Amino acid sequence: SSQAQRARENFTSDQIDHKVAEVVQFILIKDQKKIPIRRADIGKHVIKDYKHIYAEVMNRVCRTFEQVFGLKLVEIDLKQHIYILINKLEPIRGQTVSMHPGNPKMGLLFVILSVIFMKGGTIKENLVWNTLKKLRLDPGEKHDEFGDVKKVVTEEFVRQKYLEYGKIPHTEPVEYEFRWGLRAEKEVSKLKLLEFVGELFDQDPQNWTQQFREASTSGTSSQST
Amino acid sequence: GKEKASQLHAEGSSFDPSAFAEHLLSFMDLNRLEDESGTDGNLGGYLPGGAWLKLAKRAENCFRTAPAFHYMLGSFLAEPPPPRQRVE
Amino acid sequence: MSRQMGDGHRLFLQNMMTNGIVSAAQAGMLHKKCCELHGGQEKIDDFINVVNTHLQPLFMHIRKGMSEEDGQEHFVLVNMAETDITRMAADYAENELELFRKIMDLIVESDSGSASSTAILNSADKLISKKLKKKEAELVLNKFVQDKWLKEQDGEYTLSVRCIVEMEPYMRTIYQDMIKVCYVCHNIALQCQVCENPSCEIKVHLPCVARYFRARSDPHCPACNDFWPHEIPEMQAPQSQS
C-alpha cells in the first residue's frame, strides 16, 4: 500500500534491521517460558512507531528465525494473532551429543497428551487425575519435582497452550474436560507419539486404526522424515 | 458421543489408560518392593529419582520444541556495587 | 567473505542454546555430528565464525573462554545487548537477580574468588527488592548452579566459566580497578595465585601458573623476579576439539 511505502521511506535500512533484531530478541525472551507471543505485545513493547511497516518487519523476523536458527514462527490463533516458535530441525539422537539436561515436565505432559489423543481428543478431567495417581502423582499433594501438580497441569500447561482446560456445559456441579491446546497441535507429532505408545504396549501402532488414521493425516506428521 | 465411542470399539484396539500407566511405570523402572510402603498409601513401590526425566527424554522426540535462549548479561540493570574498602 | 548458514550450523546453534556452554571436546563432537548429518567439511573455528556472523546483528555470540579451575577451553553462547527488552528475561525474579549481583560483589571483593553460603544467605536477608527466606535462597542458589552460572564446592560458591565469559564486559565496567586480572593471559582472574612481593602482587590463574612454570624447578615471578612461593599445579592436557 502507498501508506506502507511512505512509511518505509521514513526509516533507514539500518533502522529496520535494528527493529527486526529487537523483535527477534523479544520473541526469544517470551519463548523462555514457552508463553505464546501476542502481536499486540510486539506492537506495544517493540515495534511502537514502526506499525506501518509491521508486515515487512515480521516477514524478515520469520526469515531470520528460519535461516539463522532453523525455527519456525507459527501463528496459532489467526483471530487474536498469537505466535509460537517451533523447531524445523530433527534433534540429534544418540548419547554422544545428548548433553542437555532435559525437562521432567515434558514427561508429565506426554502422559496427558497421549491419554487425550488415544481416547478421541476430549476427556473428562477425572481420567487425567486417575491416570496420574497410578503414576504416583497426586494432584492434591506437593511433588518433589513438579510441586503443585494440579497447578502445573491446569495453569502452566494451559497458559503455554499445550492443553485446553474447559468447563463442560450444563454440568452441575461443574466438571472440566481436557483437550490438546493450539501449541500441542503444531508442536507434537501424533505419529511419533503413537509410535511410542505402541512401544510401551509392545503393539503395532496401526492396531489403533482410528488414531493411526488421524496421526497419518494430521498436518504436522507430513513434516516428519 | 455414543457414535464415536462405538466407532473406536469397532475399528482397532481399545486404549486402556490403566494399562498405559502400568507400562509407563515399567518404563520408568518402578521399584516394586513388596515391603516398601512408600508415601502413597496403598500403592506399593516407588519411582527412582530420574524416572520422569527418563520418560521426558524419550518423549522429547515426539515434540518439535524450539530451544530457548538463556542469558545473564542484560537481564538486570547494571549498577555499581556499594563502595567497599579493599584490604591491601 | 560471508558464508550462508546450513542446517548443520543451525543444529549446532540450537544445541548451544540448549546447553548454554560446552567444553571444547563436546563442541568438537557436536561439530562432527552436525557435519555428518547435514554435510560440510569446515574446520570448527570457521564453522563457528559463520554462525557468529549471522548472530552479530542479534547481539549474540559464541565466545571461547578458559575455566579458572582446570584450564579447559569452553564455548559459551552469550548475549551482548543490555536494553529494556533484554531486561524482560524470565528465568529469574527481580530479587533473585539482586541476590546474584550481591554474590558477584562478594566474590569479586574476596581474595579467594569465592563466597561462603553463610555470607550469601546473610545478603539474601538484606535485599532491597524483596527479602529471600533461607529456604528460598537455598533453592535459588541450587538453580544458579543447575543453570551453570555458579559452581559450588564444600559450601563455597564461585563464578562458573559460563558466567565469567558472558559477564566479563559487565564486570570490567562495574568493578573497574577492583577486579583482578591475570598477568599471563590478561583475562579476569577471580581464583588465582598472587605474588607475595608487596610492591608487585601480580595475579595469575592456576592453569596459567601451571603452563608458565611447567618444567621449571625454580619458579620466579614474571613481573618482579621474586621467588614464586606457591605450589605449582600440574598442567592438565588440553582436550582437543579436533
Ligand SMILES: [Zn+2]
Ligand atoms: Zn590466566
Ligand SMILES: [Zn+2]
Ligand atoms: Zn612479583
